[in-house]
Amino acid sequence: xxxxxxxxxxxxxxxxxxxxxxxxxxxxxxxxxxxxxxxxxxxxxxxxxxxxxxxxxxxxxxxxxxxxxxxxxxxxxxxxxxxxxxxxxxxxxxxxxxxxxxxxxxxxxxxxxxxxxxxxxxxxxxxxxxxxxxxxxxxxxxxxxxxxxxxxxxxxxxxxxxxxxxxxxxxxxxxxxxxxxxxxxxxxxxxxxxxxxxxxxxxxxxxxxxxxxxxxxxxxxxxxxxxxxxxxxxxxxxxxxxxxxxxxxxxxxxxxxxxxxxxxxxxxxxxxxxxxxxxxxxxxxxxxxxxxxxxxxxxxxxxxxxxxx
Amino acid sequence: xxxxxxxxxxxxxxxxxxxxxxxxxxxxxxxxxxxxxxxxxxxxxxxxxxxxxxxxxxxxxxxx
Numbered sequence: 001x002x003x004x005x006x007x008x009x010x011x012x013x014x015x016x017x018x019x020x021x022x023x024x025x026x027x028x029x030x031x032x033x034x035x036x037x038x039x040x041x042x043x044x045x046x047x048x049x050x051x052x053x054x055x056x057x058x059x060x061x062x063x064x065x066x067x068x069x070x071x072x073x074x075x076x077x078x079x080x081x082x083x084x085x086x087x088x089x090x091x092x093x094x095x096x097x098x099x100x101x102x103x104x105x106x107x108x109x110x111x112x113x114x115x116x117x118x119x120x121x122x123x124x125x126x127x128x129x130x131x132x133x134x135x136x137x138x139x140x141x142x143x144x145x146x147x148x149x150x151x152x153x154x155x156x157x158x159x160x161x162x163x164x165x166x167x168x169x170x171x172x173x174x175x176x177x178x179x180x181x182x183x184x185x186x187x188x189x190x191x192x193x194x195x196x197x198x199x200x201x202x203x204x205x206x207x208x209x210x211x212x213x214x215x216x217x218x219x220x221x222x223x224x225x226x227x228x229x230x231x232x233x234x235x236x237x238x239x240x241x242x243x244x245x246x247x248x249x250x251x252x253x254x255x256x257x258x259x260x261x262x263x264x265x266x267x268x269x270x271x272x273x274x275x276x277x278x279x280x281x282x283x284x285x286x287x288x289x290x291x292x293x294x295x296x297x298x299x300x301x302x303x304x305x306x307x308x309x
Numbered sequence: 310x311x312x313x314x315x316x317x318x319x320x321x322x323x324x325x326x327x328x329x330x331x332x333x334x335x336x337x338x339x340x341x342x343x344x345x346x347x348x349x350x351x352x353x354x355x356x357x358x359x360x361x362x363x364x365x366x367x368x369x370x371x372x373x
Contacts, residue, residue: 058371211342215344228371241372245339
Protein backbone atom coordinates (compact mmCIF):
# COMPACT_ATOMS: atom_id res chain seq x y z
CA UNK A 1 0.00 0.00 0.00
CA UNK A 2 1.32 3.43 -0.93
CA UNK A 3 1.05 6.83 0.73
CA UNK A 4 -1.65 8.86 -0.98
CA UNK A 5 0.41 12.04 -0.68
CA UNK A 6 3.86 10.95 -1.90
CA UNK A 7 3.62 7.37 -3.20
CA UNK A 8 6.15 6.03 -0.68
CA UNK A 9 5.38 2.90 1.33
CA UNK A 10 2.42 3.54 3.67
CA UNK A 11 2.69 2.63 7.35
CA UNK A 12 -0.96 3.16 8.22
CA UNK A 13 -4.24 2.77 6.41
CA UNK A 14 -7.26 4.63 7.78
CA UNK A 15 -10.14 2.78 6.21
CA UNK A 16 -12.73 5.24 7.52
CA UNK A 17 -11.06 8.00 5.50
CA UNK A 18 -9.89 5.76 2.62
CA UNK A 19 -6.48 7.22 3.38
CA UNK A 20 -3.11 5.47 3.59
CA UNK A 21 -0.07 7.53 4.65
CA UNK A 22 3.66 7.16 5.12
CA UNK A 23 5.26 8.04 8.46
CA UNK A 24 6.20 11.60 7.47
CA UNK A 25 2.77 12.49 6.14
CA UNK A 26 0.93 10.76 9.00
CA UNK A 27 2.94 12.75 11.55
CA UNK A 28 1.89 15.93 9.74
CA UNK A 29 -1.70 14.83 9.23
CA UNK A 30 -2.52 14.20 12.91
CA UNK A 31 -1.61 17.72 14.17
CA UNK A 32 -3.36 19.17 11.11
CA UNK A 33 -6.56 17.32 11.94
CA UNK A 34 -6.30 18.26 15.61
CA UNK A 35 -5.91 21.93 14.71
CA UNK A 36 -8.91 21.65 12.40
CA UNK A 37 -11.11 20.31 15.21
CA UNK A 38 -9.80 22.86 17.74
CA UNK A 39 -10.99 25.56 15.33
CA UNK A 40 -14.19 23.85 14.16
CA UNK A 41 -15.51 23.35 17.70
CA UNK A 42 -14.03 26.66 18.94
CA UNK A 43 -12.09 24.91 21.69
CA UNK A 44 -9.43 27.57 22.35
CA UNK A 45 -7.29 30.12 20.59
CA UNK A 46 -3.52 30.52 20.23
CA UNK A 47 -3.36 33.14 22.99
CA UNK A 48 -5.23 31.09 25.56
CA UNK A 49 -3.56 29.11 28.33
CA UNK A 50 -4.26 25.40 28.14
CA UNK A 51 -3.97 22.79 30.88
CA UNK A 52 -3.56 19.25 29.56
CA UNK A 53 -4.63 16.43 31.87
CA UNK A 54 -1.93 13.79 31.38
CA UNK A 55 -2.07 10.23 32.66
CA UNK A 56 1.13 8.87 31.14
CA UNK A 57 -0.93 7.02 28.54
CA UNK A 58 -0.64 7.26 24.76
CA UNK A 59 -3.56 9.65 24.20
CA UNK A 60 -2.82 12.35 26.72
CA UNK A 61 0.94 12.41 26.09
CA UNK A 62 0.34 12.48 22.33
CA UNK A 63 -2.15 15.31 22.75
CA UNK A 64 0.37 17.30 24.77
CA UNK A 65 3.01 16.61 22.11
CA UNK A 66 0.64 17.75 19.34
CA UNK A 67 -0.31 20.98 21.16
CA UNK A 68 3.39 21.67 21.82
CA UNK A 69 4.19 21.10 18.13
CA UNK A 70 1.31 23.39 17.14
CA UNK A 71 2.74 26.14 19.35
CA UNK A 72 0.05 26.34 22.04
CA UNK A 73 0.82 27.44 25.59
CA UNK A 74 0.06 24.07 27.13
CA UNK A 75 1.06 23.01 30.64
CA UNK A 76 0.45 19.52 32.00
CA UNK A 77 -1.32 18.16 35.04
CA UNK A 78 -0.52 14.71 36.35
CA UNK A 79 -2.59 13.25 39.19
CA UNK A 80 -0.85 10.59 41.30
CA UNK A 81 -3.63 8.17 42.18
CA UNK A 82 -1.59 5.74 44.26
CA UNK A 83 -2.54 2.70 42.19
CA UNK A 84 -0.01 -0.10 42.26
CA UNK A 85 -1.73 -3.31 41.14
CA UNK A 86 1.61 -5.13 41.21
CA UNK A 87 2.83 -2.99 38.30
CA UNK A 88 3.81 0.22 40.10
CA UNK A 89 1.16 1.63 37.80
CA UNK A 90 0.97 5.17 39.19
CA UNK A 91 4.67 5.64 39.89
CA UNK A 92 5.62 4.34 36.44
CA UNK A 93 3.08 6.54 34.65
CA UNK A 94 4.32 9.55 36.65
CA UNK A 95 7.93 8.75 35.75
CA UNK A 96 7.09 8.58 32.03
CA UNK A 97 5.11 11.82 32.21
CA UNK A 98 7.97 13.62 33.94
CA UNK A 99 10.47 12.39 31.34
CA UNK A 100 8.15 13.57 28.56
CA UNK A 101 7.83 17.06 30.11
CA UNK A 102 11.58 17.37 30.78
CA UNK A 103 12.47 16.36 27.21
CA UNK A 104 10.34 19.22 25.88
CA UNK A 105 10.96 21.66 28.70
CA UNK A 106 7.25 21.81 29.51
CA UNK A 107 5.66 22.80 32.80
CA UNK A 108 4.07 19.91 34.69
CA UNK A 109 1.85 20.20 37.77
CA UNK A 110 1.79 17.08 39.91
CA UNK A 111 -0.93 16.46 42.47
CA UNK A 112 -0.49 13.42 44.66
CA UNK A 113 -3.84 12.24 46.01
CA UNK A 114 -2.33 10.55 49.07
CA UNK A 115 -0.33 13.66 50.06
CA UNK A 116 -3.25 16.03 49.47
CA UNK A 117 -6.18 14.03 50.79
CA UNK A 118 -4.63 11.45 53.10
CA UNK A 119 -5.55 8.33 51.13
CA UNK A 120 -4.81 6.68 47.80
CA UNK A 121 -7.66 5.99 45.38
CA UNK A 122 -7.87 2.28 46.29
CA UNK A 123 -7.95 3.23 50.00
CA UNK A 124 -10.71 5.79 49.45
CA UNK A 125 -12.64 3.22 47.45
CA UNK A 126 -12.39 0.66 50.24
CA UNK A 127 -13.71 3.11 52.80
CA UNK A 128 -16.67 4.51 50.86
CA UNK A 129 -19.84 3.02 49.41
CA UNK A 130 -19.13 4.80 46.12
CA UNK A 131 -16.08 2.62 45.65
CA UNK A 132 -17.68 -0.68 46.53
CA UNK A 133 -16.34 -3.35 44.25
CA UNK A 134 -14.25 -1.10 42.01
CA UNK A 135 -12.47 2.21 42.59
CA UNK A 136 -13.31 3.62 39.12
CA UNK A 137 -16.16 5.85 40.32
CA UNK A 138 -14.03 7.27 43.17
CA UNK A 139 -11.17 7.76 40.72
CA UNK A 140 -13.34 9.61 38.20
CA UNK A 141 -14.83 11.89 40.85
CA UNK A 142 -11.39 12.67 42.29
CA UNK A 143 -9.79 13.38 38.92
CA UNK A 144 -12.65 15.69 37.82
CA UNK A 145 -12.40 17.61 41.09
CA UNK A 146 -8.61 18.01 40.98
CA UNK A 147 -8.51 18.89 37.28
CA UNK A 148 -11.07 21.63 37.79
CA UNK A 149 -9.32 22.87 40.96
CA UNK A 150 -5.87 23.13 39.39
CA UNK A 151 -7.24 24.75 36.24
CA UNK A 152 -9.04 27.38 38.35
CA UNK A 153 -6.10 28.00 40.68
CA UNK A 154 -3.75 28.39 37.72
CA UNK A 155 -6.24 30.66 35.87
CA UNK A 156 -6.12 28.42 32.79
CA UNK A 157 -8.61 29.25 30.04
CA UNK A 158 -9.34 25.65 29.20
CA UNK A 159 -8.72 22.14 30.47
CA UNK A 160 -8.14 19.56 27.75
CA UNK A 161 -8.22 15.79 27.94
CA UNK A 162 -6.95 13.10 25.57
CA UNK A 163 -10.34 11.46 24.92
CA UNK A 164 -10.24 9.97 21.43
CA UNK A 165 -13.08 8.98 19.12
CA UNK A 166 -13.23 5.43 20.50
CA UNK A 167 -13.60 6.81 24.03
CA UNK A 168 -16.39 9.12 22.91
CA UNK A 169 -18.17 6.45 20.86
CA UNK A 170 -17.99 3.96 23.77
CA UNK A 171 -19.42 6.51 26.22
CA UNK A 172 -22.13 7.44 23.73
CA UNK A 173 -22.93 3.77 23.18
CA UNK A 174 -23.31 3.19 26.93
CA UNK A 175 -25.43 6.28 27.44
CA UNK A 176 -27.63 5.37 24.47
CA UNK A 177 -28.10 1.77 25.60
CA UNK A 178 -29.34 3.11 28.90
CA UNK A 179 -30.92 6.33 27.55
CA UNK A 180 -29.28 8.58 30.10
CA UNK A 181 -30.52 11.98 28.92
CA UNK A 182 -28.38 14.11 31.26
CA UNK A 183 -25.16 12.56 30.02
CA UNK A 184 -26.26 12.69 26.38
CA UNK A 185 -27.03 16.41 26.66
CA UNK A 186 -23.60 17.10 28.14
CA UNK A 187 -21.47 14.95 25.81
CA UNK A 188 -19.59 16.85 23.14
CA UNK A 189 -16.20 18.19 22.03
CA UNK A 190 -16.52 21.16 24.42
CA UNK A 191 -18.13 21.46 27.84
CA UNK A 192 -18.71 25.13 28.49
CA UNK A 193 -17.91 26.71 31.86
CA UNK A 194 -21.54 27.72 32.26
CA UNK A 195 -21.57 27.73 36.06
CA UNK A 196 -19.42 29.60 38.59
CA UNK A 197 -16.51 27.45 39.70
CA UNK A 198 -16.39 25.43 36.49
CA UNK A 199 -13.57 25.55 33.98
CA UNK A 200 -14.18 25.12 30.24
CA UNK A 201 -13.25 21.63 29.03
CA UNK A 202 -12.35 20.42 25.56
CA UNK A 203 -11.38 17.19 23.80
CA UNK A 204 -9.21 18.00 20.77
CA UNK A 205 -8.79 14.30 19.81
CA UNK A 206 -12.52 13.53 19.86
CA UNK A 207 -12.60 12.72 16.14
CA UNK A 208 -9.36 10.76 15.92
CA UNK A 209 -9.45 6.96 16.23
CA UNK A 210 -7.67 5.32 19.15
CA UNK A 211 -5.63 3.22 16.73
CA UNK A 212 -4.31 6.36 15.06
CA UNK A 213 -3.35 7.86 18.42
CA UNK A 214 -1.39 4.73 19.32
CA UNK A 215 0.31 4.89 15.91
CA UNK A 216 1.15 8.55 16.48
CA UNK A 217 2.73 7.78 19.88
CA UNK A 218 4.78 4.94 18.40
CA UNK A 219 5.96 6.93 15.41
CA UNK A 220 6.88 9.94 17.56
CA UNK A 221 8.83 7.68 19.92
CA UNK A 222 6.70 8.71 22.89
CA UNK A 223 7.28 6.35 25.77
CA UNK A 224 3.89 5.80 27.39
CA UNK A 225 2.49 3.39 29.95
CA UNK A 226 1.48 0.37 27.93
CA UNK A 227 -0.03 -1.62 30.77
CA UNK A 228 -3.70 -1.03 31.36
CA UNK A 229 -4.85 0.32 34.73
CA UNK A 230 -5.24 -2.84 36.85
CA UNK A 231 -8.79 -1.84 37.67
CA UNK A 232 -9.82 -1.35 34.03
CA UNK A 233 -9.85 -5.09 33.32
CA UNK A 234 -13.35 -6.20 32.39
CA UNK A 235 -14.64 -2.62 32.31
CA UNK A 236 -17.75 -1.73 30.35
CA UNK A 237 -15.94 0.89 28.29
CA UNK A 238 -13.45 -1.69 27.00
CA UNK A 239 -16.28 -4.10 26.23
CA UNK A 240 -18.14 -1.39 24.29
CA UNK A 241 -14.99 -0.54 22.38
CA UNK A 242 -14.56 -4.17 21.38
CA UNK A 243 -18.15 -4.34 20.16
CA UNK A 244 -17.76 -1.13 18.18
CA UNK A 245 -14.52 -2.41 16.64
CA UNK A 246 -16.33 -5.51 15.38
CA UNK A 247 -18.82 -3.21 13.71
CA UNK A 248 -16.00 -1.06 12.34
CA UNK A 249 -14.31 -4.10 10.77
CA UNK A 250 -17.40 -4.72 8.62
CA UNK A 251 -18.38 -1.09 8.14
CA UNK A 252 -15.35 1.22 8.05
CA UNK A 253 -16.34 4.58 9.46
CA UNK A 254 -19.19 3.23 11.63
CA UNK A 255 -17.70 4.61 14.87
CA UNK A 256 -17.07 8.03 13.39
CA UNK A 257 -20.52 8.13 11.82
CA UNK A 258 -22.15 7.14 15.14
CA UNK A 259 -20.45 10.02 16.94
CA UNK A 260 -20.88 12.64 14.23
CA UNK A 261 -24.54 11.76 13.68
CA UNK A 262 -25.08 12.17 17.40
CA UNK A 263 -23.44 15.63 17.38
CA UNK A 264 -25.58 16.61 14.40
CA UNK A 265 -28.76 15.31 16.06
CA UNK A 266 -27.90 17.30 19.17
CA UNK A 267 -27.31 20.41 17.09
CA UNK A 268 -30.68 19.86 15.44
CA UNK A 269 -32.37 19.90 18.84
CA UNK A 270 -32.94 16.19 19.43
CA UNK A 271 -31.81 16.52 23.04
CA UNK A 272 -33.39 19.34 25.02
CA UNK A 273 -31.37 21.03 27.76
CA UNK A 274 -34.30 20.27 30.06
CA UNK A 275 -33.37 16.59 29.71
CA UNK A 276 -30.41 17.27 31.98
CA UNK A 277 -31.96 17.42 35.45
CA UNK A 278 -28.78 18.74 37.08
CA UNK A 279 -28.20 21.72 34.84
CA UNK A 280 -30.59 24.17 36.52
CA UNK A 281 -30.12 22.89 40.03
CA UNK A 282 -26.41 23.29 40.58
CA UNK A 283 -25.27 24.68 43.92
CA UNK A 284 -21.85 25.81 45.12
CA UNK A 285 -19.97 23.60 47.54
CA UNK A 286 -19.21 25.71 50.65
CA UNK A 287 -15.89 23.90 51.16
CA UNK A 288 -14.26 23.86 47.73
CA UNK A 289 -16.39 26.30 45.72
CA UNK A 290 -17.05 23.84 42.91
CA UNK A 291 -20.57 23.21 41.60
CA UNK A 292 -22.58 20.36 43.07
CA UNK A 293 -26.01 18.95 42.31
CA UNK A 294 -27.29 19.10 45.91
CA UNK A 295 -27.09 21.82 48.59
CA UNK A 296 -24.18 21.44 51.02
CA UNK A 297 -20.79 19.88 50.44
CA UNK A 298 -20.05 18.26 47.08
CA UNK A 299 -19.56 14.50 46.75
CA UNK A 300 -15.79 14.88 46.63
CA UNK A 301 -15.53 16.95 49.82
CA UNK A 302 -17.84 14.55 51.60
CA UNK A 303 -15.70 11.64 50.48
CA UNK A 304 -12.27 12.93 51.32
CA UNK A 305 -10.53 13.16 54.65
CA UNK A 306 -8.36 16.21 54.41
CA UNK A 307 -5.01 16.50 56.05
CA UNK A 308 -4.89 19.65 58.15
CA UNK A 309 -1.57 21.25 57.46
CA UNK B 310 6.74 -22.83 7.83
CA UNK B 311 5.29 -20.39 10.35
CA UNK B 312 4.74 -16.74 11.03
CA UNK B 313 4.76 -15.68 14.65
CA UNK B 314 2.45 -12.93 15.95
CA UNK B 315 3.21 -11.69 19.46
CA UNK B 316 0.75 -9.73 21.59
CA UNK B 317 1.47 -8.87 25.25
CA UNK B 318 3.90 -11.79 25.49
CA UNK B 319 1.44 -14.28 23.99
CA UNK B 320 2.61 -15.98 20.79
CA UNK B 321 0.40 -17.11 17.92
CA UNK B 322 1.80 -19.29 15.15
CA UNK B 323 0.21 -19.12 11.72
CA UNK B 324 0.84 -20.30 8.21
CA UNK B 325 2.70 -17.78 6.03
CA UNK B 326 1.20 -16.33 2.87
CA UNK B 327 -1.83 -14.64 4.39
CA UNK B 328 -2.25 -10.89 4.71
CA UNK B 329 -1.91 -9.31 8.13
CA UNK B 330 -5.66 -8.64 8.15
CA UNK B 331 -6.50 -12.29 7.39
CA UNK B 332 -3.99 -13.43 10.02
CA UNK B 333 -5.54 -11.21 12.69
CA UNK B 334 -9.04 -12.54 11.99
CA UNK B 335 -7.63 -16.09 12.12
CA UNK B 336 -6.59 -15.57 15.75
CA UNK B 337 -9.81 -13.70 16.56
CA UNK B 338 -8.28 -10.24 16.85
CA UNK B 339 -9.95 -7.15 15.47
CA UNK B 340 -7.64 -5.19 13.13
CA UNK B 341 -8.93 -1.98 14.73
CA UNK B 342 -7.69 -3.09 18.13
CA UNK B 343 -4.01 -3.58 17.31
CA UNK B 344 -1.08 -2.15 15.40
CA UNK B 345 1.49 -4.45 13.83
CA UNK B 346 5.22 -3.89 13.57
CA UNK B 347 7.88 -5.70 11.58
CA UNK B 348 11.44 -4.91 12.70
CA UNK B 349 10.13 -1.94 14.63
CA UNK B 350 8.26 -0.40 11.66
CA UNK B 351 4.49 -0.25 11.39
CA UNK B 352 2.97 -2.28 8.58
CA UNK B 353 -0.42 -2.04 6.87
CA UNK B 354 -3.08 -4.74 6.84
CA UNK B 355 -2.51 -5.77 3.23
CA UNK B 356 1.08 -6.93 3.89
CA UNK B 357 1.64 -10.61 3.15
CA UNK B 358 3.31 -12.30 6.10
CA UNK B 359 6.34 -14.37 5.13
CA UNK B 360 7.77 -17.58 6.55
CA UNK B 361 9.91 -17.06 9.65
CA UNK B 362 8.71 -13.55 10.35
CA UNK B 363 7.96 -12.30 13.85
CA UNK B 364 5.26 -9.62 13.90
CA UNK B 365 4.92 -7.68 17.12
CA UNK B 366 1.38 -6.52 17.85
CA UNK B 367 0.63 -3.47 19.96
CA UNK B 368 -2.75 -3.34 21.72
CA UNK B 369 -4.37 0.04 21.25
CA UNK B 370 -7.51 -0.16 23.41
CA UNK B 371 -7.40 1.46 26.80
CA UNK B 372 -10.15 2.50 29.10
CA UNK B 373 -11.76 2.02 32.42
